[in-house]
Amino acid sequence: MKRTPDSESRFKIAASGTAIDETGLKFDMDDFAGFAVEAALQLNEKAGGGETVVYALGPDNVHETLRKAMSMGVDRAVHLKVDKIPADGLAIAKALAAELKDGGYDLVLFGKHAFDSSAGVVGTATAELLGMACVTAASQLSVENGKGTARRELEGSAEILSFSLPAVVTIDEGIARPRYPSLKGIMGAKKKPLESKPAQLGPVRVTVQKEELPPERPAGRIIGEGVAAIPELVKLLQNEAKVL
């Protein structure tokens, strides 16, 4: 899972021109990672046992997010340490595949992408490197008798997929809303194991040259009130926007 800034923030670009200015931003577990953590907890609760382990790659500040996952109910955490998260999803997937290659699990869940990089590479690439079956962007997931079933939204339709374990599933919205940690959970998380070790990143071949804010839309315009404004709207759609 990844630690990302609050998506409702107004972003500014840092003086370097290659990153956002993090001053004053709130960071938390990424939205999709939150869905994945919740899905993992629910699967283990339903199965009645089994360990849930959370991995994050990043600088030390990710400890806070790993503790949050443990306060939700995750049993232990592993921090794969890098100074800076690269923009190269395959380099990250190699670090995870190196960590997970010895197996010992039934399912590896990822968010379908993270808010900041919005690339959706790491989960599916990790599956490929591990030679495991993979469902990309599942909107429903269940496991019964050692078999997984997932639903995946296509444009305008959906597919229902069946797969054997172990497998990798990347999680779309709609699966489960992450629970709020209880006070007991928060206290308990402080005592749960958090292991930190260097990440075995692959070569980084994708780098950020520039970050910039997109052009602003022209300021909005209210053309009128109620039904009376419709003739004007139709005229604008015909003559100015040319869509009617």
Place this chain on the structure above:
Amino acid sequence: MTNVLVFAETRGGELRKIAFESVTAARKLADATGGGEVHALIAGAPGIGAKASQLGTYGADVVLVAESADFANFARESIAATIAERAKAGAYRAIVLGFSAQGRDLGPRVAAKLDAPIASDVTEISASGDTLTVKHPGYANKVILTLVIAGSPVVLSIRPSAFTATESAKPARTENITAVPAGGPTVTVVEVKEGAKGRPDLGDAPIIISGGRGLKVAENFKLVEDLADAFGNAAVGATRAVTDEGWRPHSDQIGQTGRQVSPQLYVALGISGAIQHIAGMRTSKTIVAINKDKEAPIFKVADYGIVGDVLEVVPALTAAVREARKGH
């Protein structure tokens, strides 16, 4: 001079719009690097080869046809293996596919198989000497990243509608290639659930009519459908509030955690304009908003706003659009 390999996406035996956009993007890249060839790979059930000439229209020099009964149901592991095998054989500079449901799945697989760097959801591509540079919107479209990608080949998945499919006719040669089987465990498609018929997908539609909580009850979503019908070629979207209420399926949700769309016209009905929703539609060409609260944030991005009750204004607008389109 460098050749570019394209995955030309199909569904239900037909090429999708993103296939033509992918060929267009690849054509531009090949031309910008000295005029190499564009090779478009089409994978489908036996008979899909009949679609090959359509790809020539958009600038493919060669169409590689891989036919297999499994491909009718998107046998992803085998399709990824077929793309990767071809890429290894061909010394390509780049492999281009769409950042669609299929491409999001295939891109990382192909990149991992080839040990090739990948950039996703790309909106611009430029090449200078050995350096490939792309633009990619991150942070839910709030920040534009310029990425430099080292090495060759690279895998690029392009954002739907970011590259306008442009005709550049070539007399494309067709070559049949062998479907490569999956090398490991696979997922099995148990069922494909078809969505509502007769409407374009949110990613393909030139017009999107979208409804929010201002519609008050699920039944009133019919007003959104009616307006979409009046336009004729419109898709129907919704806010997260609406999909959370179960008025519409999650797949219709437009916003930061849902679909991100850029139609020619986006009509927001009873949508206040939460920042997460705006993140999914702010790149639309023209935005219309109808909402009873004149302070609603949606009016900050709407080119044309009407302050009013959607339950009154929308039926009247539907009638006016029908009238304006009479004879179409």
